[in-house]
Amino acid sequence: MxxxxxxxxxxxxxxxxxxxxxxxxxxxxxxxxxxxxxxxxxxxxxxxxxxxxxxxxxxxxxxxxxxxxxxxxxxxxxxxxxxxxxxxxxxxxxRNRRATRCPSCSREHSGDTFHLVRSGLIGGKGIPDTVRTHPRLFVTLTAPSFGPVHRAGTCHPARRRHCEHGRRHGCGRTHPDTDPLIGQPLCADCYDYPGHILWNAMAPALWKAFRDNLYHHIAARTGVGRTAIRKLIRISTAKVAEYQKRGAVHFHAVIRLDGPDGPASPPPPWATADLLLETVHSAAAAVALPRPESAAYGDGRLSFGTQLDAHPLTNGDGGRLTDDAVAAYVAKYTSKSAETAGAVDRRITDLAEIRALRVTPHIRALIATAWGLGELPELQHLRLRAWAHMLGYRGHCLTKTRVYSTTYGRLRTDRAEHAxxxxxxxxxxxxxxxxxxxxxxxxxxxxxxxxxxxxxxxxxxxxxxxxxxxxxxxxxxxxxxxxxx
Ligand SMILES: [Zn+2]
Ligand SMILES: [Zn+2]
Ligand SMILES: [Zn+2]
Structure with a gap:
């Protein structure tokens, strides 16, 4: 100067x-x-x-x-x-995967998820492309009903009878997809809020029980012992958790049957897609975990809902479920979270914050229930206060078995040089x-x-x-x- x-x-x-x-x-x-x-x-x-x-x-x-x-x-x-x-x-x-927090990092995470799921379906990124000949299913597992909620399209038929709170459990209307009423309970007083929160909180345990059942049921169907079956086949999975409008978690999963050494080994000839399809239904139906004991709510069992979708993924089946479509579908959900159900994207710190949230009465009731249950000494292991903003669910968005395919870490390393x-x-x-x-x-x-x-x-x-x-x-x-x- x-x-x-x-x-x-x-x-x-x-x-x-x-x-x-x-x-x-x-x-x-x-x-x-x-x-x-x-x-x-x-x-x-x-x-x-x-x-x-x-x-x-x-x-x-x-x-x-x-x-x-x-x-x-x-x-x-x-x-x-x-x-x-x-x-x-x-x-x-x-590196936040939530689109509401960082569109760029969320997009990158979705891209990684796409490649991770896709390589488990068709090979690549260190997975042999023979995996596409293994039996593979795309499965959706849902939560049961915790009380009737307004549904998209034709809602519950109107009823004469009232519940004890003087409300009808039927609405008789047709809701367009964008109707904010969808997912809201017909009677909030009848709705099983503790059951809903406990289900979300226990969803990872329910999924684990389902996977164990898959092995047990395949063993039973083929007359092989429970220990022996794990030496003959391996069930590789990648699943993503998504929130329905009512705030219940549900899972979309790719389930693949491998030989004993994972993706590089072919499954035995008797391990077919049909066998896997039948077993998925029986294994899901058999899941029934007791609710964690507490005087705050009644006992009962936690199970999956009866609504179960399972589609075999076949090679070149002319425009039905393609591998890419499945990978893209799964990837889409990793960028969203409880926000899709209208909840919030960060942790709750106190009750006053719950009262001030700009959410629907149903979501507020769910968050408040998680907060209330989180105080109980017998439920400390569920850490419901820390996960109240996730409506009780504390699992990862995407989880996969070790040998399903590559990892986020490896995908990042591959990209790091370029970055x-x-x-x-x-x-x-x-x-x-x-x-x-x-x-x-x-x-x-x-x-x-x-x-x-x-x-x-x-x-x-x-x-x-x-x-x-x-x-x-x-x-x-x-x-x-x-x-x-
Ligand atoms: Zn970012
Ligand atoms: Zn309705
Ligand atoms: Zn009622």
Whole structure:
């Protein structure tokens, strides 16, 4: 800065500077923030960083350094430090899978889920493509009724009789798909709220019982012992949890029959898709776990609902359930959560917060029930307060057996090289080479964007999504019969 333009030494420059500051102060905050960003000396580098996070809505900022050394000689091979980055910090992805929290990271997670489910269906990513000859089903398991709720389309037929609360358990109307009434109980006082919350909370245990039953029932049908059956076949699954409008969890799952060594080994000839299909029905129907004991509600058993869908996935069956469609269907649900049922996407901290939530009376009653039950010493193991915002369900969104297919970790590693190149920080992460050592120190330096930053990040995320969409359409076109490869 020359003396003539320095506002500290030159009165004219000072006047210009001060009047500019005054003008800036009068701008609305977002415009002021945009001006600030625009004047950032290392704006381009900041844009590169945000681009590398895919336009993450809630990036995590880190400060620190990494040194890669030759393990033998101790010679410094690479050195990276955030000291030269804008603000001395580096942005990394938040990795939140929820679309309501971060559209970009959620999209990336959905993409990973798609590849993870797809490779278990048709091979790839380390899975042999012979898996497509194994018996495979797409199954939907639902919760039972906890009381009648308004249904999409033709609702329950109108009834004369009233319940003890003076309400009819029939509505007689036709609800369009967007009707907010769908999923709301016909009588909230009759509705079994504790039963509903306990079912959601126990859903992972119900699923485990179902999987065990699958082995037992296949053993019984084929006259093989319960221990011996696990040496002959392996049942590989990938399932995703979804919320229905009424707030009950249900599962969509791919179930595959493998030989004893997983995807690389063919199942025995008697282990057919028909056998699996019959067993899925009997195994689900046989699940009945006792409710955790408590004086706060009656006893009873937790079972699956009678509504069970199971479709065999066959090769090239002319437009019915295709492998890609199933993978896409499952992936779609991992970006959603209890929000699809109108619940909230973060933890609840107290009762006052539940009262203030902008949710339907039904969802509020479910959250309040989970909160109330969460106080009981006998239900501590279900951690219902921590999972009240998930309506009691504390399972992962997507779970798979170990050998179903690849993992999120491996998919991320595959992609990391590309991302590092994009970010221009290839040296940041550990070198995979065997003869190097890495010394690093990292510190959390904050999270999130200012208003203007958020606006720019959202634009970047949108651009990337559009580009990906175009690229996918190109691939689909080239993979169509007769298309160019
Ligand atoms: Zn993110
Ligand atoms: Zn209705
Ligand atoms: Zn009633």
């Amino acid at each position: 020359t003396a003539g333009t320095n506002p500290y030494t030159n009165p004219t420059a000072r006047r210009a500077y001060l009047s500019r500051e005054a003008r800036l102060r009068q701008l609305p905050s977002i415009e002021r923030d945009l001006v600030r960003l625009g004047e950032m000396p290392d704006l381009n580098r900041w844009l590169e960083q945000i681009h590398a996070t895919g336009g993450c809505a809630e990036p995590v900022y880190l400060t620190g350094h990494t040194t890669t050394l030759d393990a033998d000689t101790g010679e410094v091979l690479r050195y990276y430090s955030t000291a030269t980055e804008p603000g001395g910090r580096l942005a990394v992805r938040c 590092r190149t994009l970010a221009g920080v290839r040296d940041l992460y550990a070198d995979w080479g065997a003869d190097t050592t890495t010394e690093s120190a990292w510190r959390f330096a904050g999270t999130g964007h200012t208003v203007a930053e958020a606006l720019i990040a959202a634009g970047i995320a949108e651009d990337l999504a559009t580009n990906r969409e175009i690229a996918r359409e190109d691939v689909e076109r080239s993979e169509r019969p007769g298309g160019t490869r």
